[in-house]
Amino acid sequence: MFKPLCRLSGGEQSRIRLLKLILDSPDILILDEPTNHLDIRSCGALEDALKEFPGTIVVVSHDRFFLDSLVDRLLVMRSDGCAVFEGNYSFYVEQIEKQRKPGKPSNRKKTKGRNSLQPKRSSPSSYDRLSIDKLEELVVQHETALAELHDRFGDPTIYKIPEMLAELQEQTEKLEQELADVDAAWQERVDLQ
Secondary structure (H helix, E strand, C coil): CCCCHHHCCHHHHHHHHHHHHHHHCCCEEEEECCCCCCCHHHHHHHHHHHHHCCCEEEEECCCHHHHHHHCCEEEEEECCEEEEEECCHHHHHHHHHHHHCCCCCCCCEEECCCCCCCCCCCCCCCCCCCCHHHHHHHHHHHHHHHHHHHHHCCCHHHHHCHHHHHHHHHHHHHHHHHHHHHHHHHHHHHHHC
């Protein structure tokens, strides 16, 4: 509590920013990846606080658990434009699965966008052979492991040994890249359906 703000970890600084936002009582919150750098308990506390928020929340997140528990409308940006889905993330996945079945009309509201809102992968991925369900499982596993790694950043002993900190940072970056690759494979598979 007596540390200057500039000496706090990324997670601690995020918590202070969120606290300042809550104390200002805004009508709208715009959050970009608010669960990054937060441990699991802090993510739960943030979800609880945001559920109590009386105003509008616009959030960008790759944290599917967070989205599932908080949002009631999704704006999904894909290579063919933007689509608005009413409901939470699980409902969105359910709708995508229904759209994959032949003869089913699309229920999304399309808006025209740029030709490539999301870069396409040029080389084949080891994830290309996996089903959508398996890819979703992998995403959940990677997000859980990433949350655990982020939680370790809160351990003060990590900062006393620079090698441990460097190794933790390297593991986190590798896992974030793997998560991005799995997510890109999942998105491509959904786009093809």
